[in-house]
Amino acid sequence: MNEKRHEQPGAARVGVRAPGASLAPGSVVGDGRYRLLAQFGIDERAGAHLWRARDGQLRRDVALTLLVGDPADAESARMARKTLERAAHAAQFHHDGVARVLDVLSLGNGITSSEGLLGVVVTEWTKGTDLVDLVAEHPVAPLPAARMVGKLAEAIERAHQSGLVLGLDHPQRLRLTTDGTLRLAFPGPLPDATLRDDVKAIGAVLYLLLTGRWALPGGPAALPSAPHTPNGRLVPPRALQPQVPIELSALAVRTIEDGGHGGIRTSAAILRALEMAVEAEERTQLIQAQAAAGVRPDDDGTIWTTKRPVKDRARRRKLALGVTALVVAAVAILAWLGMLAISFFQTDPDTGPPLNLATPTATAPPPNSAAPPPPPPPPGQAQIGAAVVPTKVSVYNPDGDGDNTSRANKTIDGDPSSTWRTDQYNQQFPTVKKGVGLIATFNDPVNLAKVTIAGGSADTVVELRTADSANPDLSATHVVGTATLNGPSTDITLQQPQRTQYVIVWITQLAKNGGKYQSQIGELTFLPAT
Helix, strand or coil: CCCCCCCCCCCCCCCCCEEEECCCCCCCCCCCCCCEEEEEEEEEEEEECEEEEEEECCCEEEECCCEEEECCCHHHHHHHHHHCCCCCHHHCCEHHHHHEEEEEEEEEEEHHHHHCEEEEEEECCEEEEEEECCCCCCCCCCCCCCCHHHHHHHHHHHHHHCCCCCCCCCHEEEEEEEECEEECCCCCCCCCCHHHHHHHHHHHHHHHHHHCCCCCCCCCCCCCCCCECCCCCCCCCHHHCCCCCCCHHHHHHHHCCCCCCCCCCCHHHHHHHHHHHHHHHHHHHHHHHHHHHCEEEECCCCCCCCCCCCCHHHHHHHHHHHHHHHHHHHHHHHHHHHHHHHHCCCCCCHHCCCCCCCCCCCCCCCCCCCCCCCCCCCCCCCCCCCCCCCCCEEEEECCCCCCCHHHHHHCCCCCCCCCCCCEEEECCCCCCCCEEEEHHHHHHHEEEEEEEECCCCCCCCCEEEEEEECCCCCHHHHEEEEEEECEEEEEEEEEEEEEEEEEEEEEECCCCCCEEEECCCCCEEEEEEE
């Protein structure tokens, strides 16, 4: 793999100047020990300049994180000391996913004020490719991207168990090694970096590999920023690259975004989710490879490794004639048995009037009498009125792009057989995402008392929620009812009518079918209180 360098504008010519110093290729730092060779990036947030250098004493290449600033600035000097302290602690940590810290230099201990530096972190040099160059032409395929991030997540988990923050929330601090794994090549966490920042960085790196865009603030100018929806939510990778599996797309977004139900906040949770996503993607690729090779599952799930059995037309015709003859014979026998039954129970005029088999308490209503009125509703429950139809129904998915959005309005077309379906998932909610649902919008607020769901997938668990807008955060909605779908239709009756203009049918658990997870809804009926 060719090793590349990503230069900052003007870095090769001038770099950053300070009194009596110039950072440029050929310059020396650290009391003349390290000769600068090439710059690989700048983390502007910390004034950290990332260089490849030559160790003149040990005659080997090293990676330098140069903390550039004014020594007279007390705040800059304090932040630099904090970064150096954290880097020194990381020197005791060893993992293939993190370059080994060789030395930490500070003012008066390896560097002088004339060099214009506040500190230097020296680490072993990592051969490979700059992460920016890796995605410059096109994003990385989903399966390799997941594997790359998995190795990095392992290092994060090990470090966090030791109480260490690694500080990898800048793409130019990472490099792809010659064996295809990601590595933190320029350690040196920001003074205020937290464990959560490391976790968010894993999601941002996954997002970058899948889309070529950086989703955290403070990234390099060479990388485009990740787009956001009008309500400020991060656009999922799948919306930018349709070949990205739903699981990986949701994992990236849930890891980066703060707050909310279902977010991923630990590296251990990321590792588990990545393992499942890799397993699902490998299985999908195996099925696709089998299909390309002519190895296809039959209708009953059987896989024929050569070819399907030959279907003989003559044999099929004989079989059809035989089945027809059996059906005719069965009908004749049933008709004969029916005649016997009628003859047995028919009244014989010589034996008197037929027996009265009615129970004494079962009395028929007198002719032309009015039917009894329906029972009143239970105390405290509102009287239900005629159904109201929303102006539209759309897919509600706070994690980003929705499922099967073009068919959402099928749920209010009056035909339960025309359905809306979720996407098909390899894992159950909330492992993949918090959930997905439908949001109904009415012209005017309605005093909602009951919702009927027809044609729904059995064992699907739903929450009925109300909202104040057409695109709310899930945390801003209110649960007013829950149900598990079962049978042709399921009613969700509210304990108290709710006046609202926006109603969400939120799926929290999908129906399972053949190892996959997917649910459908045929028709939604909204009933107000009178």
